[in-house]
Amino acid sequence: MExxxxxxxxxxxxxxxxxxxxxxxxxxxxxxxxxxxxVHLLILTVGGLKKGDVPLLSHSGGPFTDALPQALILTAIVISFAVTAFLLVLAYRTYVTNGSDDFQELRGMSDE
Structure with a gap:
């Protein structure tokens, strides 16, 4: 699976x-x-697909799963959503201001 x-x-x-x-x-x-x-899938894959119980203090034995990769992925998802939303707003504002979304036209270079 990995x-x-x-x-x-x-x-x-x-x-x-x-x-x-x-x-x-x-x-x-x-x-x-x-x-x-x-990157989210890579972190999840590197963390491994382990089978086991949840790490609770009342349980004594057996293999436990590591919750750190899931916590890192959840944090990364929230950050990437915020960055994507910011970039979309910035792209919209650039298009409204300049009338183009092409990088060459925004630099002042034309395709002649």
């Missing part, structure tokens, strides 16, 4: 990198969101 997740992380990283290298602002924002999801 090898399938690693392949999926590789595909998401390649798609995210392709979108980040685009000239369109919206594609760059979607690319960063996909890269953040790839």
């Amino acid at each position: 090898s399938l997740m690693i392949v999926l992380v590789g595909i998401l990283v390649s798609v995210g990198t392709y979108l980040v290298l685009s000239r369109n602002i919206i594609r760059v924002i979607v690319g960063t969101a996909i890269l953040s999801h790839a």
